[in-house]
Amino acid sequence: MTLWEGRISTGMADAVAEFTVSLPFDRLLASDDLAGSRAHVKGLGKVGILAESEVASLVDALDMVEEEFASGVFEFAPGDEDIHTAIERRVTELIGDVGAKLHTGRSRNDQVATALRLWCRRSLVGVAEEIMALQDALAQRALEAADVYLPGYTHMQRAQPVLLAHHLLAHGWALSRDVDRILTTVDRLNVSPLGAGALAGSSLPLDPDYVAAELGFHGRFENSLDAVSDRDFVAESLFDLALLGVHLSRMGEEIVLWSTEEFGFCTLDDAYATGSSMLPQKKNPDVAELARGKSGRLIGHLTAVLVTLKGLPLAYNRDLQEDKEPLFDAVVQVSRALIALRGVYETATWNEERMQTAADGPAASAIDLAEMLVEQGMPFRQAHGLVGGLVRESLERHVPLVELVAAHPDLGEAAVELLEPGVAVTRRRTPGGAGPGPVAEQAERFVRRREVDRTRLAQWRPQGPPA
């Protein structure tokens, strides 16, 4: 059965069906489509287009279909082109003529846009919850790390020691921007397109504000053409997921490096590492590598949707069906990456000895020597030159820096203390800095920030987290 038997005389050629069908992927929209249909039917009842009894039997039928999906007994028919067709077909099978009234005043164009927004809303909320769980793991590991430190790098060269907690929380803050971005995207997409019809609204007295409220949207569309053709929310969601993917990629890259023998900063738990099919001695960081690798595909999905959208005239065009696979895949891939990477962080062992030894070279305190001279009144550029000269002399003459510092009239014993292992990191005192004082304060701010995010997220889960 097609939905347009009146106008188009023959059935679809097989090749057309095969090329245009979206059911294999848009079946994920089943519960959202059912929610949209329930609201639509109630809306038709409210304005008197459907009798109360018709509304009741349609809602019952939609509930039955939901039940069939939930218990896995829903049967698709060969002609079901997409999930919307399948559900309408089944409702009509169940209740006959009344079922044939379901699509009154509606088009698949406003229907699919509605269902996709609902899907996006709940899926993004789920992703944000997974991000917060990863943040929990980072916060917990930061807390446990206490005053362990490691080299901080610029240009991949050792620069200054930083607390391990500081380093872990750096990723935590990037992730909190992801949560924020996702929440603002959800807020912006929470507008109902239902009632826009195919493109122009309806001659029937529909009430789009009512159905919008029924579906928990902030409000309804302003313009019916825009309502059915707008996929900004898909592009925005994909951007949020791509950037989140880039963050996970950078974290993955770091775990890959840290777990090399060359760095040796961490050892992965066996459950979160893999072996080699050939080389018996190997333990590989595949989770971290895939967290890095998947970002390519996430960026690709964003690009694909932007390119699909860019040449489309108003209003609905079938090209828009191409919005779903990238979006669905991005959510699945990112969610799995978040969960797996969380496990990596929860179970990795930090090799504190290696981290600290790497950070303890006397040159790591060079800036502290220069700043000590600055406190004695020397202009910074001059202090920089003096200490740089000592480092060079130490390297060229193979004399330990400590000896040169001890012998220098402007430096001496007080300066030598700065070169002791573990001292430099304690001297980073400024707000947001890498030393113990500011990191303790930062950790508190991180807790507070996440409390705020949790409250914001809870608004989108009125019934609490899913079972």
Ligand code: ARG
């Ligand atoms: N499966 C279609 C999509 O995802 C539903 C809308 C089809 N509308 C139409 N006028 N052919 O976009």
